[in-house]
Amino acid sequence: MAKAKEVTGAVDTSAEETIQEEVQHSDWFDRIKDYYDTKRWNLAMVKNAVKKDKITEEEYEEITGRKYKA
Numbered sequence: 001m002a003k004a005k006e007v008t009g010a011v012d013t014s015a016e017e018t019i020q021e022e023v024q025h026s027d028w029f030d031r032i033k034d035y036y037d038t039k040r041w042n043l044a045m046v047k048n049a050v051k052k053d054k055i056t057e058e059e060y061e062e063i064t065g066r067k068y069k070a
Contacts, residue, residue, distance in 0.1 A: 028054040033063045 032049050035041035043064060050060050050068065057068040 026055045026059060029059050029063075032059075036063050 028049065032041065032046060032055055036046050043066070046055075046060055046063055047068070049055050050057055055063070060066075060068045
């Protein structure tokens with residue numbers, strides 16, 4: 001009768017490496033994104049939200065798909 005071999009080795013961590021950190025958005029991000037996506041706000045209004053520090057320049061770009069120009 002053959003003995004079972006004990007299997008040892010490195011754990012595959014590739015799945016862990018592909019997990020991305022959750023992005024933290026400004027408090028107003030979801031609301032402004034909804035307003036823009038439903039055409040209740042235009043580009044100028046979203047840009048104004050950046051000027052009033054409601055969202056960041058990066059969030060403007062994420063919402064509109066356009067580069068922020070001051």
